[in-house]
Amino acid sequence: MSYFVINKSEDLSGVIKVQGAKNLILPLMAAALLSEGITIFENCPDISDVRYTIKILEGFGCRVDFYDSTLSIDTRGFNPCNIGSKYSEKMRSSFLFMGALLSKCKTAKLSMPGGCNIGRRPIDIHLKAFREMGVKIAEDRDEIFADARYLRDAYIKLDFPSVGATENVILLAVKSNVHIVLDNIAREPEIKEMCNILNKMGAKICWESDSRIEIYGVDKLKPVRARVMGDRICAGTYITAVGLCGGDVIISGIDNNSLLGMSDIFLRMGIEITNNSKDSIRVRCNRRTTNLTSIHTEPFPGFPTDIQSPLMVLASVSMGTVRLTENLFENRFRIVNELNRMGADIKVENNVAIINGVDSLRGTDVRATELRGGAALVLAGMVANGVTRITGIQYIARGYENILNDLNKIGGKIVCHME
Numbered sequence: 001m002s003y004f005v006i007n008k009s010e011d012l013s014g015v016i017k018v019q020g021a022k023n024l025i026l027p028l029m030a031a032a033l034l035s036e037g038i039t040i041f042e043n044c045p046d047i048s049d050v051r052y053t054i055k056i057l058e059g060f061g062c063r064v065d066f067y068d069s070t071l072s073i074d075t076r077g078f079n080p081c082n083i084g085s086k087y088s089e090k091m092r093s094s095f096l097f098m099g100a101l102l103s104k105c106k107t108a109k110l111s112m113p114g115g116c117n118i119g120r121r122p123i124d125i126h127l128k129a130f131r132e133m134g135v136k137i138a139e140d141r142d143e144i145f146a147d148a149r150y151l152r153d154a155y156i157k158l159d160f161p162s163v164g165a166t167e168n169v170i171l172l173a174v175k176s177n178v179h180i181v182l183d184n185i186a187r188e189p190e191i192k193e194m195c196n197i198l199n200k201m202g203a204k205i206c207w208e209s210d211s212r213i214e215i216y217g218v219d220k221l222k223p224v225r226a227r228v229m230g231d232r233i234c235a236g237t238y239i240t241a242v243g244l245c246g247g248d249v250i251i252s253g254i255d256n257n258s259l260l261g262m263s264d265i266f267l268r269m270g271i272e273i274t275n276n277s278k279d280s281i282r283v284r285c286n287r288r289t290t291n292l293t294s295i296h297t298e299p300f301p302g303f304p305t306d307i308q309s310p311l312m313v314l315a316s317v318s319m320g321t322v323r324l325t326e327n328l329f330e331n332r333f334r335i336v337n338e339l340n341r342m343g344a345d346i347k348v349e350n351n352v353a354i355i356n357g358v359d360s361l362r363g364t365d366v367r368a369t370e371l372r373g374g375a376a377l378v379l380a381g382m383v384a385n386g387v388t389r390i391t392g393i394q395y396i397a398r399g400y401e402n403i404l405n406d407l408n409k410i411g412g413k414i415v416c417h418m419e
């Protein structure tokens with residue numbers, strides 16, 4: 001069992017570069033299946049979700065090389081097969097292969113994506129949109145069988161701007177003989193970038209407005225070489241570290257525009273974020289941060305659910321009281337007990353956490369049970385007096401390539417122990 005031991009850190013300084021975006025590379029790995037040949041993604045993060053997805057691609061007969069942040073996927077040996085429950089249970093994003101597989105093979109069978117420890121995460125919006133495109137779907141408790149041999153043109157308005165459902169429809173439609181208008185899509189920057197890269201591959205995706213696209217299916221997509229944009233959630237995590245410990249840090253590999261929805265909240269709490277160059281920001285904080293009255297998570301461009309746990313740590317030691325509402329995933333308050341054991345004052349009423357800022361946290365033994373909550377506990381360890389020991393750090397590796405090195409580079413005091 002590996003665990004982190006963390007000592008209090010003060011006055012962070014220096015430069016860190018954020019890794020490539022997890023939420024872009026995962027759909028891109030499914031998109032690579034749509035072309036014949038070798039697709040190359042640069043700035044690919046070395047995280048366990050990418051490693052699992054490589055196994056899925058290898059299961060399809062693709063040859064995958066991953067070296068020095070460059071991922072190359074050769075689809076010429078592709079063999080249709082099913083994604084077993086081994087991967088779909090581990091990673092919900094494996095369901096993104098549904099759209100790509102249906103486009104490529106016309107029929108596909110997938111194990112039901114497992115529930116997940118941040119909430120139920122249903123797939124009804126994906127399935128409804130597929131059905132509207134003419135896909136026939138049969139589901140039982142464990143498996144989904146889909147037949148996309150008779151697709152039709154459609155106007156589809158998603159009931160909710162689901163990131164995964166938007167990506168799945170795009171992945172099916174871009175290389176099928178259909179014209180799809182997709183409305184109320186997720187507006188996350190990773191979706192825009194995925195469409196840009198698909199268009200580079202030869203797709204015809206046109207933006208009608210921020211939340212509506214038209215997809216004209218094409219016969220063929222070609223492999224490309226593309227760079228994965230910086231991970232805004234990692235950037236948000238490191239901005240929070242500066243808010244907690246104070247300091248003056250340059251975060252490179254990210255531009256301020258993709259931080260929409262979170263930078264405003266950080267600024268209002270007292271963290272200064274300015275452009276440093278085209279793809280780097282400067283983050284400064286030299287006083288105790290102040291809680292806003294209320295914050296709630298929303299789809300982009302609202303405050304991201306993936307930064308809710310780090311923000312909860314910041315709110316725990318900021319002045320005043322905040323009502324933090326989680327609107328997307330019902331189990332995203334799992335760190336509350338751990339933070340309260342560290343001295344925080346947080347009460348939960350349904351999907352609202354009422355956080356009274358305290359003067360300080362104290363280090364103790366805590367356990368991570370999911371990705372973003374795990375990263376948030378690392379941040380709590382950095383601001384707590386004394387020593388914090390965090391187990392369950394394998395969850396953090398799902399989305400952070402090397403949180404320990406990154407934070408230590410700017411003054412963190414984190415040691416990894418392996419037993």
Ligand code: UD1
Nearest residue numbers: 023026093121122123124125126162163164165306328329
């Ligand atoms: C993606 C991100 C995840 C982020 C989330 C919300 C990836 C790999 N993951 O997850 O990091 O936290 O967006 O920004 O990109 N929903 C339904 N039915 C569906 C689909 C979704 O009810 O068929 C609900 C979900 O339960 C949730 C909300 O819609 O409440 C948002 O989910 P969605 O946007 O689909 O998130 P993911 O794509 O799973």
